[in-house]
Amino acid sequence: MEELSTDVCVIGAGSGGLSVASGAAQMGARVILIEGHKMGGDCLNYGCVPSKALLSAGKAAQSRRRGARLGVASVAPEVDFSAAMDHVAATIAAIEPHDSEERFTGLGVRVIRDWARFVSPDAVETGAHRIRARRFVIATGSSPLVPPIEGLDSVPYLTNETIFEQRECPRHLLIIGGGPIGLEMAQAHRRLGAEVTVIEAAKAMGREDPDAAALVLKTLRDEGVQIVENAAVERVRGRAGAIEVEVKGGTVFPGTELLVAVGRKPNIGRLNLPAAGIEHSARGITVDARLRTTNRRAHAIGDVAGQGQFTHLAGYHAGVVIRSVLFGLPAKARADHIPRVTYTDPELAQIGLTESEAQETHGTALEVIRLGFDANDRALAEGHDTGLLKLMVVRGRPVGVTIAGPAAGEMLAPWAMALANRMKLSALAGTVLPYPTMSELSKRAAGAYFSPRLFDNPWVKRFVRGVQKVLP
Template sequence: MKTIKTDVLVIGAGSGGLSFAAGAAQMGADVTLLEGHLMGGDCLNFGCVPSKALIAAGKHAHAMKTGAAFGVTPVAPQVDYAAAKAHVHKVIETIAPVDSQERFEGLGVRVIREYGRFVDADTVEAGDHRITARRIVIATGSSPLVPPIPGIDDVTVYTNETIFDLTEKPDRLLIVGGGPIGMEMAQAHVRLGCEVTVIEGSTAMGKDDPEMAKIVLDRLRDEGVKIVENANAERISGASGMITVHTPEGDFTGTHLLMAVGRKANIDKLDLDKAGVAYDRAIKVDAHLRTSNRKVYAIGDVAGGFQFTHVAGYHGATVIRPILFGLPTKARTDHIPWATYTDPELAQVGLTEAQARKQHGTNLEVLRFPYHDNDRAIAEGKTEGLIKVMVVKGRPVGASIVGAQAGELIGLWALVIANKLKIGAVAAMVAPYPTLGEISKRAAGQYYVPRLFESDLVKRVVRLVQRFLP
């Protein structure tokens, strides 16, 4: 058994672990990093990167069928599903060097390709290594949840960890779960020529603003995705190639089954009890991301809360301060944006309208602006969508956007909320014309409509001033 003493031990080489390890090593800390599976974690290998690559393939196929309005004759795309998946893997391979063992060793990180398990409060064993650290950061992420539905063990079940290795196009794809992953994969596959049925036990896209989600769901239905809501999967029967999901709303049969009902924290291999680290479904952390063991922090999906790659990266940067410098810090959530990369996209930061109304009552103002009044959206035929900005006493507390490039546009509002700026900061911005970015400025301008253009007092003042101007 090799013995290692290190300043910081990071368990998990996903977004959070890599963000922390890179920063800490470059600031002079002795950093040891454990990864028993793939460098880059879920996002690079099974999640954000491959899903967006497949979505891009679907967009190209869809464009071939929808050009009539622009004078381009529509044609039926000839989809090579295996080639689309080859594109996915090429994208992964292109990005992989950024997260590679070689790069991090070049930064000075000691990388050990083994899973780690605690043996006491500050010691972890990984393969033939026994590692003692002043501080330990758990960044093991999460994995797709496959619920114990009767009959599920008798069929092939795909998750986001395996669907990207499937090279034979599914004729009829069943997706259990109507959240972001389910909806993104549904639209990508229907555009690539598959029949798709989404089975959701509650409301599809139920965590998003209902008004915004409806615009996305209507588009998916128009494109041919069958969405069945309030239909719990009670039983699964058949065999691979002919699978039936039985629900109270009826039985649905397909050739392939994708499970997209949520995720579970990766804690099973850690032996957390030996370290005195409290957990239930995820590791319990305080506002500083510290666990019940003061030497141990948990970041990203494994700490519960928002399960987004950018949150894991944010957590990784956040714990640099206390671990390296002994300075206090807290992880915020009010400024965290997220996006669902359907077409149209749906993005959110801060409070939704319903949450803001519940929290702020009559102090809330909701600013709205539609895509169909934006010149760039008109030029590109992307007029479906709107923005809503929730404002309390002149300060934005949330923004919801559905429409083209919503995931890009939400960044401005994340900046505003993170820095507690007032709505005037966006209204004062000069956006290039014509861009979709003008949507945010026009929404901010709505705040001043009743205060300036509908105010009798302002009109009287203007008339008075005009009388005395030379």
């Protein structure tokens, strides 16, 4: 067994791990990166990238169906599902070189393609190596959670790790789970020709603002996606091409393929964490505000740290850890400025507190500003008048923003900057944006906070009248 020593040992070559490895190596640290599966992790191979590529194919098909409103004849698209999956594969292939072993070796990183397990607080082993490190960064991500449903072990099912291998469009896709993954895949497959039924034990999009969620769910239902809520799955049965899902109460939903999308679990099973003195729970590895584990040599970032399952969160965590590990700075991770987006059409984007969360936290100090997309000229010009923006404000500062509508994720960008830097609303209200753009809706929301303070204030009117009397 080869004995190695290094400054930083990164376990997991997903988004967070790659960011730490590249940053640390380029700033002069000795780095070993260990990955037992695919470089690029879940996001590149099974998550963000392929799902958005398939959603894009579905959007192209849907645009053919709904042109009549703009004076273009609506037609039924001819969908080549296999070609759509080729687009998914080509998108992954185009991004792969950036995450490749060759690129990181070129940056000076020692890449070991194997699984790692701790053997002591300061050492891990792979099949042929023992690595001692001054600091470890655990970035092993998460995997699809498969619930203990009766019969599931004997029925073929898909997860986000296998659904993109399909070459034929499902005739009737059953989806267990009404969260972001389930609904994104529901809409993409429906638009590409499948019948789709989503079965959710509680409320679909239950974490999100109910007004925004209702807008998204109505669109999916209008497109023909059957969404069944408050239906806990009790058992499944059948075979490939003929699957049945039975929910509590006895209702049975038949289909041809089954996708399980009920959540994710942290990838900690291979790590032998007790040997390193690292505590964990079902959510993930236990970390403090600096993302340190209970082993002073080890940090955990991204999905495995149990604080959220977003690629951009893993990247943010990587920056926090780099400041701590390389420079010894007391960097701490925040959570109040981390955005999330469900990439259905319309999208649902959220940063900071939802209205109900803000009401619970701030009470009577909270002001909520609500604007529809029909208040935006660009949205009207493009036929996108269905959508909403909610702005939660406390004493002149935004504490949360909800946007449901086309390109909502893109529209969230100025609010992400504002919350990250704790800016006042006046910064956005005073920004000049090009006309006509969708982003103007955000500026209008900021302006709506100040309008009553200026236009409905008798003291302002008296002051203006007084100034007018003395001006030459």
